Amino acid sequence: MAKLEEANNLNNAINKEVESLEVERLNHNFGFTQILKDINFSIKKGEVLSVVGPSGGGKTTLMHLCANLLDVEEGSIKNSFTSSAFAFQEARLLPWKNVIDNISLGLIAKGTKANIAKKMSEEIALKFGLEEEDFDKFPKDLSGGMKQRVSFARALVVEPSLLFLDEPFSALDIGLKMELQAHLIQMVKEKNLTILFITHDLMEAIRLSDKILLLEADPGHIIKEFTYDLAQESRDDKFVYNQTAKILQDETIINTFELQGIGFK
């Protein structure tokens, strides 16, 4: 029995080492319209990769393909991450479940005992800035920011190996945005969390990412890649502004984001 356990642990350790998402020569069409063209990239364990691009550029489609929510038609996606979770722009909570039951959903689905799931959910709810008096509230009685706190807690309580984020900060005020981002940075560091992050906000991507892929629309294809070595927790506003200014000097990027006439050119 001890030997079996040892072998399992070894297997887990090996899996963790090789966990990755590999996207190769990916194309995608909806009807006769090509949405994605020749997308190639990979994400390794512990990396934060952002896909940045204009609205309608195919970012969400790309994420849905990576998350197996859409079938790959051309090209390949190999995903060896052992588990994944999501947070979206809207919190997508179940209206008939209270805060703690919403957070526990993934744990219960994984077979965690109800009392343990409740305890873990309460702990992470507090960590994400909810208060005990909020635990029994239903989504209709929560502010937008509180709903997004619940959504993040629900995604992270299962300790996913890979987290898919689709513009989860875009409706939040700057204070909450920074707070949730700081939690994520901490989890990347402490739990070796891997993130695929979709956003149209370049500064947000620079703050969080090890690598940024810049997508141009019609059809969506990668036009630039940027990598950042400085640890996320050491990136201050000055770093983010400087890097953003550097990127925005590039003509192709100004055109991609349709920034002409608003002071970048």
Ligand SMILES: Nc1ncnc2c1ncn2[C@@H]1O[C@H](COP(=O)(O)OP(=O)(O)OP(=O)(O)O)[C@@H](O)[C@H]1O
């Ligand atoms: N199920 C679908 N059927 C047909 N067309 C679709 C479908 N889903 C998305 N599209 C189209 O594909 C294109 C890319 O959409 P997608 O949502 O992937 O872009 P996006 O970059 O995430 O945009 P946004 O930032 O506005 O969410 C758009 O023109 C959209 O209308």
